[in-house]
Amino acid sequence: MSANQLSDTSSKVRSDLRLGMVQGLLSEFITSQQSTLWILLLVSLGASVAAVASPYFFASLIDHAKNRPEEVLFLGFLGYATLLAISNFLQATTQYLSFSTAEVLGFIVGKEFFARLLRKNSAFYVEHNPAEIQQAIAQGRQSLTILLQLLLIVILPGLTQISLALFILGALIDIQTMLIVALYGALFIATTWFANLRTKRFLETAVSSGQVNSRFIGNTILAMETLRQFGSHRWMTGKYVEQAKRARDNWRAFAHRRIGFSLVLVIGLLTQLAFAFYFLVPRYQKGEISIGDVVLFNGLLLLLNRPFEMIGQAVDDVVRSFTSLSPLASMWFAPEEAADQANATIHSSTTGAVSFEGVTYRYDAGRGVSGFNFAAHRGRLNFLLGETGSGKSTVLKLLLKTLEPQAGRILFDGRDLRMIERFEWHRTVAVVPQEVVLMNETIADNILLGRERSEAKLAVALKKAQAQELIDALPEGLETVVGERGLKLSGGERQRIAIARALYDQPAVLVLDEASSALDEQVEGLVMEHIRNICSSVTVIAVTHRKGIIRPEDNVVEL
Structure with a gap:
């Protein structure tokens, strides 16, 4: 032609x-x-x-x-x-x-x-x-x-x-x-x-x-x-x-x-x-x-x-x-997320068990995961370790339904994740990303993101995220506007706001993608301690390269 x-x-x-x-x-x-x-x-x-x-x-x-x-x-x-x-x-x-x-x-x-x-x-x-x-x-x-x-x-x-x-x-x-x-x-x-x-x-x-x-x-x-x-x-x-x-x-x-x-x-x-x-x-x-x-x-x-x-x-x-x-x-007309074929809803009484059974997803360049198996339960922290390019991010995208497995399946409480509506799943799982994105709005707005405001829930989430002292030090407190992309706050402060956002609604599954990477050791230790305290009621899946925060009782999978 x-x-x-x-x-x-x-x-x-x-x-x-x-x-x-x-x-x-x-x-x-x-x-x-x-x-x-x-x-x-x-x-x-x-x-x-x-x-x-x-x-x-x-x-x-x-x-x-x-x-x-x-x-x-x-x-x-x-x-x-x-x-x-x-x-x-x-x-x-x-x-x-x-x-x-x-x-x-x-x-x-x-x-x-x-x-x-x-x-x-x-x-x-x-x-x-x-x-x-x-x-x-x-x-x-x-x-x-x-x-x-x-x-x-x-x-x-x-x-x-x-x-x-x-x-x-x-x-x-x-x-x-x-x-x-x-x-x-x-x-x-x-x-x-x-x-x-x-x-x-x-x-x-x-x-x-x-x-x-x-x-x-x-x-x-x-x-x-x-x-x-x-x-x-x-x-x-x-x-x-x-x-x-x-x-x-x-x-x-x-x-x-x-x-x-x-x-x-x-x-x-x-x-x-x-x-x-x-x-x-x-x-x-x-x-x-x-x-x-x-x-x-x-x-x-x-x-x-x-x-x-x-x-x-x-x-x-x-x-x-x-x-x-x-x-x-x-x-x-750019491609949109695939429409859900599912119609199942998630009930509040869940065990929170997440398992990958022979999951495969390969990108065009050949990277991804192949035949991946992993089980996460409550009562301990579940860590994913691996070198850059080993597939950690792919696993998280599969877990969040951003990608769909090409082979194998992902189960939540014994149900195939494909059968759970994306909207329902996103109400169940909370994510703290490595690169925190904040809008040029107040701290409260960035935590709530349109959810109904509860001062009690805000206080609990801020305490667990070790962010209460930050809020108290600001003249306008929760009503402080954080600037474009949150640049009025430091990287560690933005990460703590993101952790409070994730914990606000008491999710069934909490995903941490290098969530403590911008925190100093003292604050990181306090935040992780709070997360360990809630892991009996929340399934925590964390990606990290800091082996110092891992304990012998934790569940660790290396990719």
């Missing part, structure tokens, strides 16, 4: 993704906004009728100006002014109603995308960083609202005005003039569409380069301290400028090629006017049409050319906006 064929195939896939996303969103939007849309369409129709009636009314006044009393003529022109005012008012109302409904669509887009983000599999968050995701949703939301506003403010009113004006031209002037104007309009819109097809690849490359830079900015922010320490400013700037130049050059190429098409449109406009007046002037000289008819024709021509130009510009905006949806659409 040639490079051009591959490019065409890739472009079609992106187009199909965008179209599928737009169809789904519009379906929900139209269902929720039916009454508003009907009102908007009626107001838009009224605005178009008033806009087309104005030049007809004005031409009639001009034709009969000599034969009407001054008072009647004044009232006629007052009526004309009123008609223009009504047209302008209805057009403004259409714009504001369109803006209002577009915001509803933007809300639906944001809500649906956020819900999808929560269902994405772990690979999605490896491939995309927060800045890239935020750029995609902001750009995609803006593009969709622009598309809707173009449809409601430009395309539908424009087509209505064109239809009414052409009808009046054909009825009051002649069919020949109407056909000349209609042909120009069709050629104008067709030329604009063809121009977009010819320049579409520049748009797609520019959008793609912009998204690459968003990803790079996100990665740079996350690694800023390291990059500064290694004096990587020049390298960072070079990488950014490279993609920024690529985006700039493609936008420039798009704009420059459109200049030639604009020249074609100008020639078309001159030709239209020349032919129209070539046929119209002799008819006026022969007395077949009045001066009012000439005024009407001029007014309708201006009225028609504006919608033609607006629709042509709308075609430009539609293509640009539709192309800008690509990053959002690709994320929208």
Whole structure:
């Protein structure tokens, strides 16, 4: 397959993704906004009728100006002014109603995308960083609202005005003039569409380069301290400028090629006017049409050319906006976690026994675990040891249902983990990760994460996590905002907050992934002592490289 064929195939896939996303969103939007849309369409129709009636009314006044009393003529022109005012008012109302409904669509887009983000599999968050995701949703939301506003403010009113004006031209002037104007309009819109097809690849490359830079900015922010320490400013700037130049050059190429098409449109406009007046002037000289008819024709021509130009510009905006949806659409349809086939729930009276029986999971690179056996019970700590790359993280992902075994099974209280709903399982198991992630919210919010607040449970969890002294030392206590990613706290303080978060709801299973790695020896000893005190009621599975915290009575498995 040639490079051009591959490019065409890739472009079609992106187009199909965008179209599928737009169809789904519009379906929900139209269902929720039916009454508003009907009102908007009626107001838009009224605005178009008033806009087309104005030049007809004005031409009639001009034709009969000599034969009407001054008072009647004044009232006629007052009526004309009123008609223009009504047209302008209805057009403004259409714009504001369109803006209002577009915001509803933007809300639906944001809500649906956020819900999808929560269902994405772990690979999605490896491939995309927060800045890239935020750029995609902001750009995609803006593009969709622009598309809707173009449809409601430009395309539908424009087509209505064109239809009414052409009808009046054909009825009051002649069919020949109407056909000349209609042909120009069709050629104008067709030329604009063809121009977009010819320049579409520049748009797609520019959008793609912009998204690459968003990803790079996100990665740079996350690694800023390291990059500064290694004096990587020049390298960072070079990488950014490279993609920024690529985006700039493609936008420039798009704009420059459109200049030639604009020249074609100008020639078309001159030709239209020349032919129209070539046929119209002799008819006026022969007395077949009045001066009012000439005024009407001029007014309708201006009225028609504006919608033609607006629709042509709308075609430009539609293509640009539709192309800008690509990053959002690709994320929208990115793989999600497999749907649960289970329907079993977990009862509170459990023994908490966890066992791996011949479990195998291999990544494409060959790493993972094969035929792994492990049993964890309450009453002692259960440790997983192993060198880097031995499969400890894979075992934890399997336990947390992030991955599914390719062979073998994992049991909880004798039931296959596949038969337990993911939501139920996540309510049962709590995790303290090695890299603690805190939101830029209060300490209390970071512990609760939306769960019902209980001061008694908070006090117990903070005590077990050796975090009460930390809270007491802060002027705002639990209401202290921890900063972006919790960077206002030290690594050890963040880890203690994460431990309190895990212990807040008294989980049936507690997973510790190097959970004490950022703690000093004294605090680590106190935390582990509290965890040992609760291991009779909680199954504790810990990954560690610190053999000093392991006791002879603990259950240890080496990978």
